[in-house]
Amino acid sequence: MNATLKTLLASAALAALSGSPALANKVFVSNERGNTVTVIDSDTWEVLEEFPAGNRPRGITISPDGTKLYVCASDDDTVRVFDTETYEELHTLPSGPDPELFVIHPSGNPLYIANEDDNLVTVTDTETHTILAEVPVGVEPEGMGISADTKYVVNTSETTNMAHFINTETFEIEHNVLVDQRPRYAQYTKDGTRLFVSSEIGGTVSVMDIAEDGSPTLVEKISFEVPGIQPEWLQPVGVKVTDDGSRVFVALGPANRVAVIDGESLEVLDYIVVGQRVWQLAFTPDQKYLITTNGNSNDVTVIDVAEAEAIRSIQVGEQPWGVVVQPD
Amino acid sequence: MHRLSVLLAAAFMMLAAPVAALDVRAGVLRVDYPSLLPISRYDLKPEDLGFAGAALADEDNGTTGSFLGHSFETTTVAVTPEEADAALDTLLADGVRLIVVLANAEDLLRLSDRAAEEGALVFNAMAHDTALRSGECRANLLHITPSDAMLADAVVQYAVWKQWSDILLVEGSNPADILLGEAFENAARKFGAEIVETRVFEDTGGSRRTDSGHVLVQRQLPVFMQDAPEHDVVIAADRSDVFASYLPYHLWTPRPVMGSAGLRPVSVHPSHEAWGATQFQTRFEELTGRYVQEADYDTWLALRVVGEAVTRASTAEPDGIRDYVLSDAFELAAFKGVPVTFRDWNGQLRQPVLLFDDRITVSVSPQDGFLHQRSPLDSLGLDVPESQCTAFNRG
CATH class of the missing domain: 3.40.50.2300 (Response regulator)
Structure with missing residues (x-):
C-alpha cells in the first residue's frame, strides 16, 4: 500500500468517526463446536454474520488496527487470519501443534501462542509468517498475557501449575510462580503493576504484584463462594480488569456466573448470573460492556460494567469459546 | 484483609526463596x-x-x-x-x-x-x-x-438416576466376583434400588475362547438368563472375565447391561x-x-x-x-x-468415576442429586462410619 492511499484511507476513517456519535464495534465470537465465528454489532447487539473459521476455533484476537482477526484453529494446527470486513481468510500463520490461546504484541507483531500438546510457547511473526522462537514451558501451556511495557509474556501451564515469565527479548524464562491447579488465564492490569492468574480446578485467582523490573510477588489468592453451588463447580477461567484497575471480572465456568471483584481490596463484591459454562470475557473499547462466552447455552451475555448487571443474551454458534471486540 | 495479605506475602516469599x-x-x-x-x-x-x-x-x-x-x-x-x-x-x-x-x-x-x-x-x-x-x-x-464400593456406587447411582431401580444381578463364582457382587448389593441398599434376583454364573474352567464359539454362546446364554423376575437392568459382577462380555445382546429379556460389561465404571x-x-x-x-x-x-x-x-x-x-x-x-x-x-x-x-460403553464416556458419577455433607465425591465408596480403618489418625 502506498503512502498516498494510506493517507486517503486515514482521512476517510476520520470522516467516518466524526460522522457517527455512537461508534459500533464488531464483536467476534469463536464457536468451538460449530467451527465458525459469529459477528455481533456492539451498538444494536444484532448478529451480523457467522462465517466458517477452520476446525475447532478457540483462542481469538485482533490486530491493533482492527483489520485482521486471528483465530486458533486448534484441530488444524494453525492460526487462521481473516479480514474483519469481508470475513475472507487472508492467510494462515504457523502456530505449532494444537494452538489454544495466544496474545498479540500491542504493536500487532509478534503473536505469542500456547501449544497445549507440545509444552511450548511459539512466537510467530505476523508479517513474515515465520516462527521466531519456540520456548519450552511447563506441561500443557494455556493462558497467555503480555506486560504493559511488553518486556514479559506470561504463560500458564495447566499440569505444571505455574506462571512462567518469558523475557520477550531473549525468550528465556526468568521467573516461575506456582499457582493453584490448572491455571487457565493470565491478565495484567493496564498499568502493569498487577497480574491475575485464574486456576480452574484450584478454584482461585492468584494475584501478583509486579515490580518495576517485572518480577512478580504472589500477594493473595482470591477464592469464591456462592450459596447453593458446590465449591468444586466454582471454576475460574477468563479474567478481565477495567483500565482504571477498579474492577476485576472473573468467569466461573460451570457455576454460570461472573464474579465482580474490587481491584483495590480484592474482595468479591457480586456474582452476575450469565449463560451456562462461561469461559472467556472481552470488554467493548469504552469498557461500558463486558461480553461473556457461554459454551453450554450457545450464547453470549452482555454485562453493563457500571451497573454490574447482565442486560441481554445473544444466541451465537455452537459452543462459543473465545471473544474479542474490534478496537475503535 | 490487609493484614492477611501481608502474612500471605511473607509466606509466599519463603516459598519463593531458593529451595534445595x-x-x-x-x-x-x-x-x-x-x-x-x-x-x-x-x-x-x-x-x-x-x-x-x-x-x-x-x-x-x-x-x-x-x-x-x-x-x-x-x-x-x-x-x-x-x-x-x-x-x-x-x-x-x-x-x-x-x-x-x-x-x-x-x-x-x-x-x-x-x-x-x-x-x-x-x-x-x-x-x-x-x-x-x-x-x-x-x-x-x-x-x-x-475400590469395588466406589465403582459399584457409581454404576448404581446412574441406574437410580435413570429410574432403572429393579436390578437383576449376575455374579461369577470366584471370590473376586463375589466381593464385587456384594459391592453392588450394598450400593443398591445405599441408593434405594432393588436387586430382584442374584444369579450365579459358575466358572467351570476351560479356555475363554474357541473358534466360532459365539454359536454356542448365542444358544446357551438366553437360556441361562430366562425366568427372571421383572427387572429394568442387568448388572454383572465378573472380575474373572468369564461371562460378562457375553451378556449384552444375549439376554432373554432385552435390557441394558452394566457393571463388568456394557456400561462399565472406569478410572480412565x-x-x-x-x-x-x-x-x-x-x-x-x-x-x-x-x-x-x-x-x-x-x-x-x-x-x-x-x-x-x-x-x-x-x-x-x-x-x-x-x-x-x-x-x-x-x-x-x-x-x-x-x-x-x-x-x-x-x-x-x-x-469421579467414568461410565464407559467401550466407545465413549456415557456419563460421570457422582450423579446429580446424590449429595453429601462433605463433597458429592464422598457419595462413592466407604464413608467415615462405614470404614473400619483405624490406621489413619484423623485430625
Whole structure:
C-alpha cells in the first residue's frame, strides 16, 4: 500500500468517526463446536454474520488496527487470519501443534501462542509468517498475557501449575510462580503493576504484584463462594480488569456466573448470573460492556460494567469459546 | 484483609526463596499372575502395562521439576508372585521409599507391611478390594485405584438416576466376583434400588475362547438368563472375565447391561477427552505408541501425587509426602473436572468415576442429586462410619 492511499484511507476513517456519535464495534465470537465465528454489532447487539473459521476455533484476537482477526484453529494446527470486513481468510500463520490461546504484541507483531500438546510457547511473526522462537514451558501451556511495557509474556501451564515469565527479548524464562491447579488465564492490569492468574480446578485467582523490573510477588489468592453451588463447580477461567484497575471480572465456568471483584481490596463484591459454562470475557473499547462466552447455552451475555448487571443474551454458534471486540 | 495479605506475602516469599534441589526416586513393582487369555483381544495386557504411565509421569514431573531444581526417576520391575518379595527388598536396599504396587490384595498387604518396616510409602494402583480401605487398611498404603464400593456406587447411582431401580444381578463364582457382587448389593441398599434376583454364573474352567464359539454362546446364554423376575437392568459382577462380555445382546429379556460389561465404571479410557484429557491421551500415545489402560493412568496418577507433593511441600521423604497429601492443602487436577484429594480416614483417593460403553464416556458419577455433607465425591465408596480403618489418625 502506498503512502498516498494510506493517507486517503486515514482521512476517510476520520470522516467516518466524526460522522457517527455512537461508534459500533464488531464483536467476534469463536464457536468451538460449530467451527465458525459469529459477528455481533456492539451498538444494536444484532448478529451480523457467522462465517466458517477452520476446525475447532478457540483462542481469538485482533490486530491493533482492527483489520485482521486471528483465530486458533486448534484441530488444524494453525492460526487462521481473516479480514474483519469481508470475513475472507487472508492467510494462515504457523502456530505449532494444537494452538489454544495466544496474545498479540500491542504493536500487532509478534503473536505469542500456547501449544497445549507440545509444552511450548511459539512466537510467530505476523508479517513474515515465520516462527521466531519456540520456548519450552511447563506441561500443557494455556493462558497467555503480555506486560504493559511488553518486556514479559506470561504463560500458564495447566499440569505444571505455574506462571512462567518469558523475557520477550531473549525468550528465556526468568521467573516461575506456582499457582493453584490448572491455571487457565493470565491478565495484567493496564498499568502493569498487577497480574491475575485464574486456576480452574484450584478454584482461585492468584494475584501478583509486579515490580518495576517485572518480577512478580504472589500477594493473595482470591477464592469464591456462592450459596447453593458446590465449591468444586466454582471454576475460574477468563479474567478481565477495567483500565482504571477498579474492577476485576472473573468467569466461573460451570457455576454460570461472573464474579465482580474490587481491584483495590480484592474482595468479591457480586456474582452476575450469565449463560451456562462461561469461559472467556472481552470488554467493548469504552469498557461500558463486558461480553461473556457461554459454551453450554450457545450464547453470549452482555454485562453493563457500571451497573454490574447482565442486560441481554445473544444466541451465537455452537459452543462459543473465545471473544474479542474490534478496537475503535 | 490487609493484614492477611501481608502474612500471605511473607509466606509466599519463603516459598519463593531458593529451595534445595531434590532427586526423587520412586519404584513401580508389578506382579504378573498366571492367567487365561481374556475374552476380548482388546484386554490383552501390554508388556509395559503400568510402566508406561510411570514413564509419562516422570516426563510430566520432570518438566515441572526443571523449574524448581527437582529431578524424578522411577525404576520399574515386573515379577512373578514368587519373586515379588525379593524384588521389593532390592528396591528398598536401593534406597527407594516411594513405591507404586500393581498386585492383588494379599500380595499388596504383605509388600506394604514389609515396606513399612523401612518407612516406605506404598501406592495401590491395581487392587479394588474394599477391605483394603476398611479393616485391612495400612497407614503407609494409599489407594489410587477406586475400590469395588466406589465403582459399584457409581454404576448404581446412574441406574437410580435413570429410574432403572429393579436390578437383576449376575455374579461369577470366584471370590473376586463375589466381593464385587456384594459391592453392588450394598450400593443398591445405599441408593434405594432393588436387586430382584442374584444369579450365579459358575466358572467351570476351560479356555475363554474357541473358534466360532459365539454359536454356542448365542444358544446357551438366553437360556441361562430366562425366568427372571421383572427387572429394568442387568448388572454383572465378573472380575474373572468369564461371562460378562457375553451378556449384552444375549439376554432373554432385552435390557441394558452394566457393571463388568456394557456400561462399565472406569478410572480412565482411551477416548476420554473432557477437562483437557485430550492432551493427556496424546502425550501418552506419543510416548508409548498405544492407548492408555486403567493401570497406566492409576500409576501415572500415583506418581503425579508424589510430584505434586514434592513441588508444593519441597520434600521427597515418604512421611512428608504422606502428611502433605492427606492434609487439606493437597489437591490435584487429574482430567476429571474436579480436584482429586485423599480421604483421611482410609487413604483412598477421592475421585469421579467414568461410565464407559467401550466407545465413549456415557456419563460421570457422582450423579446429580446424590449429595453429601462433605463433597458429592464422598457419595462413592466407604464413608467415615462405614470404614473400619483405624490406621489413619484423623485430625
